[in-house]
Amino acid sequence: MSSSAHLDRLIEALQVMPGIGPRSAARIAYTLLDHRRAGGLELARVLQEALSKITLCPCCRNYSDGGFCALCSNVKRRQSGLLCVVESPADVQAVESSGTFFGTYFVLHGHLSPIDGIGAEELGFPLLTERLASGEVREVILATNPTVEGDVTASYIAAIARRYQIKLSKIASGVPFGGNLDSVDEHTLATSIKQRRAFD
């Protein structure tokens, strides 16, 4: 039995977040109550606003504040003719952090998975096809995850792009920087040997 019904409801509600169980939820509730009431109230306001206002961009399916997202609204990015296809909004953030890509994106929100009922429609292929047909894209960079499902999804997209004679590329797989060969799985190492490049 707890001393406050509001507290019980708060600890329960906090567990909607991934990775937050009853113990972490209680710790969060106590910290907010004891030391960070203003910050907690701000979080409540921002959370309410974000969840009611964020929609999917009608051009790339990434999160947007209504209408086109900030990235698709950038004319220079659209004029680049480069389209990077990724599985999730988090992947967009990851590519952006790398600071090497200045085109637009297309977010699939998953990968082909017929067993879960995720097909071409769910991944937005009709919208993607429309974009490829528009003539605006000159190169599609496939950046789905290097998994079996990601690769199958990439092949499917490649087939669409080929219909419109669009150049295709795929981000490189291999040994990550700072890693060591011994700790990399054999499939990754095999790929990085097969796809070795001239050293100059």
Place this chain on the structure above:
Amino acid sequence: MSSSAHLDRLIEALQVMPGIGPRSAARIAYTLLDHRRAGGLELARVLQEALSKITLCPCCRNYSDGGFCALCSNVKRRQSGLLCVVESPADVQAVESSGTFFGTYFVLHGHLSPIDGIGAEELGFPLLTERLASGEVREVILATNPTVEGDVTASYIAAIARRYQIKLSKIASGVPFGGNLDSVDEHTLATSIKQRRAFD
């Protein structure tokens, strides 16, 4: 650069929670947006309500929904004459979970720490003294943390209780169940040997 200003603000605001850094905040934001919008909105509502309405119980200083908390409102608990003094609301929850205590509590919200400006006033000693003087309490159970600061705080409370000839006890320290002797620190083991009890 992110695709949505609302999303950026959400990821920032989520980091008010202890143990949540930028990466976990982003993961939480994406999960709420993708799969749990209703739950997230409910969290925003409950959080706003809890942080604006939860106060400290005027009797035990535990969290309450305004006025006396649920535990102090329980007449049977008050009539037991048992008062358990703990450092934090989380400790109340821990004692409650043990299912062995049916008295009332007093929550210090910390321990004596002159260097941080935490003294008798901050820990609510005037209120505690009032409760002990009222004649309602027949036994004080000291359940501060088994640390140097917790022990000092407990001694201080004991001195107050003695003024009113109130019985004093302290929760047992020793080897925890399911542990093994080898992994317990020497101070705990020394205590559990010194405080050994008759075996029957």
